[in-house]
Structure formats: structure tokens, C-alpha cells
Amino acid sequence: MILQALQALFTPVSLLAVFIGTTSGVIVGGMPGLTATMAVALLIPITFSLEPLTGLLLMGGVYCGAMYGGSIPAILLRTPGTPAAVATAIEGYPMTQQGRGGLALKVSVIASFTGGIFSTFILLLIAPVLAVFALTFGPPEYFLLAILGLAGIVSMADDENSLVKALISGLIGLVLAVVGTDPISGMLRYTMGLTDLFDGVAFMPALIGMFSIAQMLELTGSKSVVADRSQVTKIKREPLPRGISKPIWLGSLIGTVIGILPGEGATIAAFVSYNVARRRSKNPKTFGKGNPEGIAAAEAGNNGCVGGSLVPTLTLGIPGNSVAAALLGGLLIHGLIPGPELFTTYGVMTYAFILSLFVANVIFLILGLFMAPYFARISLTPPSLLIPVVCLFSLLGSYAMNNSILDIFVALLFGIAAIILQKAGFSLGALILGLILGPIAETGFAQALIIGHGSYSIFFSRPQALVLWAIILMLLAAPLYQIYRASPN
């Protein structure tokens, strides 16, 4: 069956579909506000007139390409193309400012490629077994998974942000995530009567505001994005940094596992991978100041999510994240019902689709390596031209997610607030983490308490929960001990 799938894949039409899909994905992912979910959803009606396999290959290519593409503006302009690229921006943009944007792009594409290939292998080899394991996760485990992500806040405390301020920032993120509809009762909370807030504070405009708008406002006082312009032309010669393989493999593994869990997205995978890499790094103090290990872990994490999220999608019909949900819509339109039949009756098509993800990863690797030096030159554009253009794309991206003018104001509000909070020593990374994980934490916590009839023992009663507690404690112990040691009193 695999041989037949390879035959179906290696035809000119199929390869062209993967190429077009991947290239479009890189472009879409590179534009703020245009996400992989949106691109796949837009493709569904187009694929209807195509052969089912060609349509699937197009969608798979877009998914892979967009995950990588989001890192390009994140690194060069601190404007994450997709929410999953936020963690990349934290390390990538300082590297661009140091004139090492090309190297950051190179690290990003290699990490993305490794994460993508690793997770596709997992999808190919052990998809059904892993899908069943993922289904054993209930609300207590999802709550603990959110706590696992939030534990990263502790490691965000550094010279600029004290531990208490980092925790306050994370809590503010969690508080902002409470705005909207109560997940249990459906009651509206803190929406001030604005219908645009019924679904909560839109995540993408907040991100665009905090990272892109804030950065563009900061840049108004600079003559150039890059401190040393001569460095930008030297990027072709700079070798990959040492010790980069460890965070890449770590991110690939974490991304794949998180991707398999239904509802968990690439953004969370990228942040968890980033935080774990930061803790395990020999130079944790250089994180946030342009450490390539952070880019490697985050990009391997979000691309690892691609194959992981397809595990429950293809085997159980439960999408791993929103892009996988859009892809599931594409499968169903072509009459492909997820489940065992997909791997038997329609095995040739399914395996050709899975194998096409390998090809898509190779395509964006070549594209990324070849284009990195040219992409990096964007940072040489004079700020007087660059800033208004990036601001326009940022505002457009904020609007495009929900067609909401309010979201443009949200982006501006978050932009100016981010600058003031950062100057006062609060951690934007922790705030983002709270905003991302808030809904998962609240829903998991509330549902678990309802299931447990109000008893907190439900968070300790199952082996999966105990394993997660152990991991959380392990992750917290080292940074807390370091902070205690570093404290003068």
C-alpha cells in the first residue's frame, strides 16, 4: 500500500500540488492575520473541483508551509505571522537587531523541518495507538497541562522581571482570558455589552498589538532595525550554532505529543518547548536576548504539532487543533470519513497524504535556506517606510480574524499597554502565556470540579494526572531553587 501511495504521490500533478500548497502556505503564514486555518478553510471550496488526493496534498502543503512561514516576520519584524510564532519572535527579533537575522531564519527553517519530519514519522508509524492514549485525557489532565504551560512563567523571571512581577503578568493574562462567555453556564462576563467580546478578547489582535505595534512604536526612535548593518550581508557564511540539536529534538517531541492532544494547538506546543529548552539550557540568562536555542525549540515545537494534530484527526475524526479541524472538513467533503477505513479502504490516498508531508517539509527547507539571506534584507528597509507598512498589515491582520473594528482598537490598546508594562518591568511573555492557556485552564478546572462533585482529589486520582504533577514539580524545582540561591537575603 505504501508503494502504491508513493506512486500516487510522485506524479507531476501531485508534486505540483504539494509545491504550490507549501509555497502558498509559507506566504500566508508570513502575513500577520492570515493563519493556516484560514488558508486551509479557503482552499476547501477550491479543492472540491479537484481530484480528492490533489486537494488533500494542497491542504497538507499549506498546513506545513504556514507553520514555518509564521516565523519569518516574527524574526525579522517582531510581527508573528501566526500566533504559534510568538515564542520565535522573543528570540528571533533580538538576533535580527544584532544583524543575525539570516542565521535566525536558518535555525528556524532547520528546526521546523526536523519537527515536521519527526511528527510525520510518528503519524506514519504509531498513529492509532497514540490516538487512543490521547483520548484518556480528561478535564483534570487538561487543567494540569495548562498548569504545566504556566509553570514556564517561573523561568521568565530574570534580571528585568522579578518573579512576583512575572507571576502578576501571567495572572493578568489569565484574567483577560476570563472575559467572554462562561464555559459552563454560558453567562456573559465583563463584555461591557460589546458583541465582539462575547467570544473573549481576540487572541491575534492582542498578540499583534503586544509584539508588532509595540515594536513599531519603539522603532520610531531608531534609524535602522539592525544595529550593525554590515552583519546582514555576512549571514551566508555564519555556521549553525553549537548545541542546537538538543532543543530541536526536545521541541519536536514536545510538539508532537501536544499536537496529538485534541484541542491543544501549535502556540501552546511552541511555548512549552521554548520554556523547557530555556530551563535545560546552559545559558538560560541569554534567553530573551537572542538565543538561537529558543528559536530552535519553539519552531520544532510548532511544526511538530502538524503531524501530531493529524493523529487524532485521521484515526478518530477528532481534530488536534483548528487547522486540523479545517482539514477534517476537507476530508469529509471528499467523502473520506476518519477511522480505520481511512487506513484500509482509502489507504493509498491516506498514506500518499501522509508521505506528502515529508515532501512539503523538504520543499520549505530548500525554500527557507535559499531565501533566508534575501528575507533578512527586509531588516535593511528604512524605518520611515517600513513602520507604516508593517502597521497597516498589523491593523489589517487584527481586523481580518473576526472582521471586527473593535479588534483594531484592541491591538492598539495592547500595543501601548505592552510598552508601559515592559518599561515597568512586567513580563509580556508571561502575560501571553496566561492569555493562551487561560481558557484551557478555566474549562479544565471547572469541568473537573463538576465531575468530581466539588472535590479537589480529582486532580490527583488518575495516573495521567499524577505523571503531569510530577513533571510540573520537576520543572518548577530547578528555577525556584536558582531564584532562591540568587536572592540576596
Place this chain on the structure above:
Amino acid sequence: MITKRLTELIILSGFLVLAVLLYRSTASYSPMVQGSTAMYVRFLGVTLGLLCALEMLLWFRKRGQAEVEKLMIAKDPRRFWGLFFLLLLYAVAVSTLGFYPTSALFLPLGMLLLGARKPLIIGLTSAGVLLFIYLVFAKLLEVPLPEGTLF
């Protein structure tokens, strides 16, 4: 003079008030969620309040030792606030004028504000960006753009 330390105190006080309001607001939650989501929100309120109080305590303890550092939000305040108000103006005007006219005004004005002086480059960049948005966003991807009430 607004110092960095004073800004910290103002922000922390604001968060403390927010924590109290958040805690009190859970009383109006439906009885069915008092043991679940209301509990979660109360926990956030209490933790936020305690941490803010702790940070304020540390602030007062360090009051004499810390150096006085002026809060500098922008290196070039004219350009910084000029751009911010231009962005605000854009957000207000876009729902009346529509995307293309507002953007056609915003881009050259923004470039002029930030120091660009060559009319040809300003014109070509603005036109090129708008053409790109029209072709890729509007035509190819059919992304809805803000529509104005006037045009």
C-alpha cells in the same frame, strides 16, 4: 516627573483594584457555577491581590535604596505619539471612509511623519502596498476588508 518606580506603583495599585473588583464580581455569577468557574475567578482575584500587595510591600521596602530613574516611553516622543495618534485616527476613520481611502492617507502621512521625504518613493511604496493588498487579500484570498459607510 514620572519615574519608573512611580509607574510601577500606579500599575500595581490598578491591578490591586482589579483583583478586588474581580473577586466581588463573582457574587453575581449564576448559582450553578459558584463551585466551578466562579471559584476559578475568585482564585485569580485572591492570588492577583496577594501578589500585588507583596510587590507593593517590596516596593516600599526598597524605596530608599532604589535609584530614581525617569520613565522614558519613547526615544523620539514626537514620532512615537504622532504615529500612535495616527493609528488611532486610522481606527476611527476606517469604518467611515473604508479601507482603501483611509490606508491611502495613512501610509504617506505615516512615512512623512517618520522622516521620509522623497515623494516618488512614498507614492510608489503606498501604491504598491495597496495594490498588493487588493490583489492578494481582496481578490485572491477574498479576505473581507473594513468597509466604510461613506464609500
